Amino acid sequence: MIHQNMQNCTTLxxxxxxxxxxIEKLSAAYPDAxxxxxxxxxxxxxxFDKLHAxxxxxxxxxxxxxxxxxxxxxxxxxxxxxxxxHLESTTHQHFLVVKVNTENRETPALDTVTxxxxxxxxxxxxxxxxxxIKFNNHPDLRRLFLDDTWGxxxxxxxxxxxxxxxx
Amino acid sequence: xxxxxxxxxxxxxxxxxxxxxxxxxQHPSTHGVLRLxxxxxxxxxxxVEPHIGYxxxxxxxxxxxxxxxxxxxxxxxxxxxxSHMNNEAVSLLVENALQVEVPERVKYIRTIFDxxxxxxxxxxxxxxxxxxxxxxxxxxYGLRDREDILDIFEETCGARLTxxxxxxxxxxxxxxxxxxxxxxxxxxxxxxxxxxxxxxxTGNIIFQxxxxxxxxxxxxxxxxxxxxxPTGRASGFSCDVRKHHxxxxxxxxxFDEKVGTGGDSFMRWKLRMDEMWxxxxxxxxxIDNIPEGDYAVKMKGVIKLPEGEYxxxxxxxxxxxxxxxxxxxxxxxxxVKFRSPGFSNLFAINHIAKGWKIADLVAIMATFDLVIPDIxx
Numbered sequence: 204m205i206h207q208n209m210q211n212c213t214t215l216x217x218x219x220x221x222x223x224x225x226i227e228k229l230s231a232a233y234p235d236a237x238x239x240x241x242x243x244x245x246x247x248x249x250x251f252d253k254l255h256a257x258x259x260x261x262x263x264x265x266x267x268x269x270x271x272x273x274x275x276x277x278x279x280x281x282x283x284x285x286x287x288x289h290l291e292s293t294t295h296q297h298f299l300v301v302k303v304n305t306e307n308r309e310t311p312a313l314d315t316v317t318x319x320x321x322x323x324x325x326x327x328x329x330x331x332x333x334x335x336i337k338f339n340n341h342p343d344l345r346r347l348f349l350d351d352t353w354g355x356x357x358x359x360x361x362x363x364x365x366x367x368x369x370x
Numbered sequence: 371x372x373x374x375x376x377x378x379x380x381x382x383x384x385x386x387x388x389x390x391x392x393x394x395x396q397h398p399s400t401h402g403v404l405r406l407x408x409x410x411x412x413x414x415x416x417x418v419e420p421h422i423g424y425x426x427x428x429x430x431x432x433x434x435x436x437x438x439x440x441x442x443x444x445x446x447x448x449x450x451x452x453s454h455m456n457n458e459a460v461s462l463l464v465e466n467a468l469q470v471e472v473p474e475r476v477k478y479i480r481t482i483f484d485x486x487x488x489x490x491x492x493x494x495x496x497x498x499x500x501x502x503x504x505x506x507x508x509x510x511y512g513l514r515d516r517e518d519i520l521d522i523f524e525e526t527c528g529a530r531l532t533x534x535x536x537x538x539x540x541x542x543x544x545x546x547x548x549x550x551x552x553x554x555x556x557x558x559x560x561x562x563x564x565x566x567x568x569x570x571x572t573g574n575i576i577f578q579x580x581x582x583x584x585x586x587x588x589x590x591x592x593x594x595x596x597x598x599x600p601t602g603r604a605s606g607f608s609c610d611v612r613k614h615h616x617x618x619x620x621x622x623x624x625f626d627e628k629v630g631t632g633g634d635s636f637m638r639w640k641l642r643m644d645e646m647w648x649x650x651x652x653x654x655x656x657i658d659n660i661p662e663g664d665y666a667v668k669m670k671g672v673i674k675l676p677e678g679e680y681x682x683x684x685x686x687x688x689x690x691x692x693x694x695x696x697x698x699x700x701x702x703x704x705x706v707k708f709r710s711p712g713f714s715n716l717f718a719i720n721h722i723a724k725g726w727k728i729a730d731l732v733a734i735m736a737t738f739d740l741v742i743p744d745i746x747x
Binding site: 243244333348 | 431694696
């Protein structure tokens with residue numbers, strides 16, 4: 204019993220490329236990256252040594268123009284730590300998830316993207332604080348929330364008898 | 371003596387040294403435990419370094435041991451002024467992942483609650499930032515009117531601040547029989563009160579002098595720093611999730627996305643005032659048309675999301691709130707990340723406050739509308 208006049212009045216901003224076209228364009232330009240359609244958004248996995256150049260390209264390339272870093276998160280997997288970038292283009296309205304795995308879990312390090320998106324400076328400090336990934340060339344890599352006595356609490360092998368309740 | 375004075379006047383040889391001052395964590399204008407380390411030369415701000423983490427509660431870690439029905443109850447402790455929107459984000463994420471279609475009634479109720487909460491949040495922002503800028507009267511006006519909304523919330527869901535109302539599958543209880551009548555009465559009343567807000571502050575010349583042209587955030591910087599919500603829109607960054615990625619009942623209604631130009635403190639102020647009018651419009655379109663039906667669908671006792679990754683964005687009163695969940699198919703998520711609007715917004719302050727005086731920094735902070743638990747999580 205929806206009010207009849209109120210059906211779908213919203214005018215959506217239209218993506219200038221569909222997700223399929225975006226995937227096609229990316230796989231032509233970056234043949235060695237793994238690209239697939241995720242649950243909602245196209246996902247691309249790039250290798251850690253090509254990360255910075257790749258990010259620089261997808262921001263400056265005008266048909267892509269990913270100028271807005273929505274969210275940057277770190278995920279701890281058994282073999283590696285992954286950093287996930289949610290990117291959006293404010294001109295073309297398309298969305299992309301970029302994933303990059305660190306080389307190992309012992310000395311995880313990645314290149315910073317602070318020079319590309321300034322907002323990454325603090326997302327990266329948060330990831331360093333909670334997961335212990337070192338970001339090369341970061342202007343000010345310090346802990347953000349916790350003091351220096353802590354380990355890296357978002358890692359799966361983090362043990363703390365006082366603060367973490369095992370269920 | 372005269373020589374020394376002449377030397378001071380004619381040359382700039384005698385300079386004030388730069389020095390560091392802590393603003394907060396107990397400063398009233400930081401609205402919570404936020405410490406800003408200011409580098410000052412006299413009264414001029416040269417650098418603002420936010421120090422956060424005083425109330426870091428590790429919600430992301432806690433969620434790894436909780437089920438999907440428990441997680442929404444933690445999210446309203448983050449941005450406590452947008453608690454319903456935060457609850458809704460997790461609810462929508464679970465529903466979308468399981469492809470559960472909620473009844474139309476739920477969508478309408480959620481959207482009305484969203485907008486009521488946005489109004490309550492903007493009222494508190496309005497009165498508190500009035501107080502920051504030296505107008506104490508505003509504080510009493512704002513809190514008085516906010517009480518009406520909180521009473522409506524209390525009647526339906528028992529809570530006034532941390533609502534816990536939206537759960538995966540619907541809402542926790544049906545709306546109270548008085549709900550529609552009281553909301554309509556509130557909208558009528560607030561349409562008369564809102565012009566008073568403008569009379570009290572917006573048109574005030576002292577207030578305008580303190581905010582116009584102060585702390586300009588350009589559109590490019592807003593995008594680069596990920597500044598969303600009314601703060602980003604005041605700079606011309608069209609980022610309203612309700613408009614671009616509509617959820618709940620937003621696809622059914624007509625409303626304008628308010629986008630400003632200039633991006634100074636006064637524009638940020640003006641934009642939130644305009645948003646309050648828009649919220650009233652949205653509520654009026656929905657309140658008489660709430661469809662009959664169930665207020666929730668039956669979900670499984672133990673919710674397990676299929677293996678994969680999910681991202682859900684909603685528009686809170688402060689900007690874009692995102693939930694990123696990595697599921698390994700178990701009853702607890704593998705990893706949850708909350709993209710909170712305040713976190714990104716806060717760090718743009720250093721960029722725009724340089725060169726302004728401390729009092730202007732207070733005006734900038736006031737119009738950024740920060741909620742500290744939202745930043746610390």
